[in-house]
Amino acid sequence: MEFIPGPDAEELRGVVRGFLEKRSSEAEVRRLMETETGYDPAVWRQAAEELGLQGLIIPERWGGSEASLVELGVVLEEMGRALFCAPFFGTVVLAANTLLCLGDEAANEAYLPGIAAGTTVATLAWGGANPLASTITASRDGGTWQLTGSAELVLDAAGASLILVLAATPDGLGVFAVADAASAAGLTRSPLTPLDSTRKLAALEFDGTPATAVGTPGAVLDQLRVALDQAVVALGCEQLGGAARVLEMSVEYANTRVQFGRKIGSFQAIKHRCADMLVEVESARSAAYYGAWAAVHEPDDLALAASLAGSVCSEAYTKVTLDNIQNHGGIGFTWEHPAHLYLKRAKSTQLFLGTPSTHRTRLATLLDIPEVLA
Structure with missing residues (x-):
């Protein structure tokens, strides 16, 4: 049994x-960071029309390739490696994947x-920290639904024309589509200044915003759990790509930078740190690849695999990026x-x-490990 991509x-x-x-060189990433939209529409269209990336997991009858999370994970790994500036995660991983999991044919x-x-640029929004306990509410007004509430941090929302919203109804959690979001009544978008300038975030305010239900409100919880678990695995693949690239940067620098007449890679502190970085990257690779494999071949294990990937990949990426700065010395801080x-x-x-601790707590629950040990 092999978990690596074929x-x-x-x-x-x-x-x-x-x-x-x-299309995503460092110079281009830095240029797009400073723009209002955060991406190049021409490159976005090229990714769709020539490579079919936006339609990778979408069935052929709707214009896609009907690939699996394994192939999507590989694409996200490469995008994470290049810090690709585009609304791909919000559009494909959050919005398109959620639509597919819900299975609403009309939507x-x-x-x-x-x-x-x-x-179409799309995203998924919810109120509060837990998507499955969204603080946004949806109420019926005749034959339509209206949304009320706020979403504080929404990825790729600034330029989204389609926003899927998780909202509470009298029957339970539901998913609602706000199409033509640029002109939707009662919707206010406020761009935010994020820590990561390579991605755009916005706060959304809904004040009686008309929306269309996707699926049956109150009967979508299980499908949403699957969609969110798949999104966690996809994020782990992206984090893996960034971590692997950072390791390459450190090794390249250690083999070229000379101090005291020797390459710094020969110094024990540097070589040991690079070895530790390799362990972190390979641990993240195992968790991410297993998560993608489980989503396709062992869906009953997806929740466990997603919790593992969400914890391991996040912490590995953060650790190796910090180590990379240390390995580069003064220039790494510039x-x-x-x-x-x-x-x-x-x-x-x-x-x-x-957060990693949230995923570990869930993992402990799934494995029936006492909370004190989690």
Whole structure:
């Protein structure tokens, strides 16, 4: 039994890496960080039209390739490696994947073709820290639903034309689509200044905003748990890509920087730190690859695999980015060096979709381990 991606996925990796080397260089990342939208629409369209990345997991009847989380994980790994500036995670991992898990044919027919074609930017929003206990409320007004409440930190929301909202109803949690979000009544978007400038965040305020139910309110909890677990695994794959690139940076620098007449990689402190970084990266690789494999082949184990990936990958990424700065010495602390960009991405993703301690607590519950030991 092998959890590593197969030859088809590795071939996809090569194509995506080549694309990102041309379209997501460090200079381009820094340029897009300073823009209002945070991405290049021409590159976004190229990713959809020439590579089919936005439609990777979308079924063919809606314009996609019908690939699995394994292939999506490889793509996200490469995007994390390049710090790709685009609303890909919000659009594909959060929005499209949630739509697919809910299985609402009418909603999928309405929204997925636009996502696959690269014409729709989408995201998923909720109020509070726990998506499954969203503080946003939805109430019926005749034949329509209206949303009330706020979402404090929403990824890729600034330019999203489709916003899926998790909201509480009298029957339980529901998912509601706000289409044509740019002109939606009662919706206010406030761009935020994030720690990680390579991604755009916004706060959303809903004040009687009209929305359409996706699935049946009160009967979507199980599907949402699956969607969120898959998103945690996908985030772990992205974190793995960044961590692996940071390790490469440290090794390259250790083999070229000379001090006291010797390459610094020959110093015990540096070589031992690089070895520890390798252990962290390979641990993250095992957790992320197993999570993607479990989502496809052993869905009953997905919750456990996602909790493991959410804990291991987040902490590994943060640790190796800090070690990378130490290995680079004074230059590693400068704005001009990319080390801080990876550290900021690591710290921001460590808090997204649950902290490592949250995932460990859930893992302990799933394994029936006493809380004192978790």
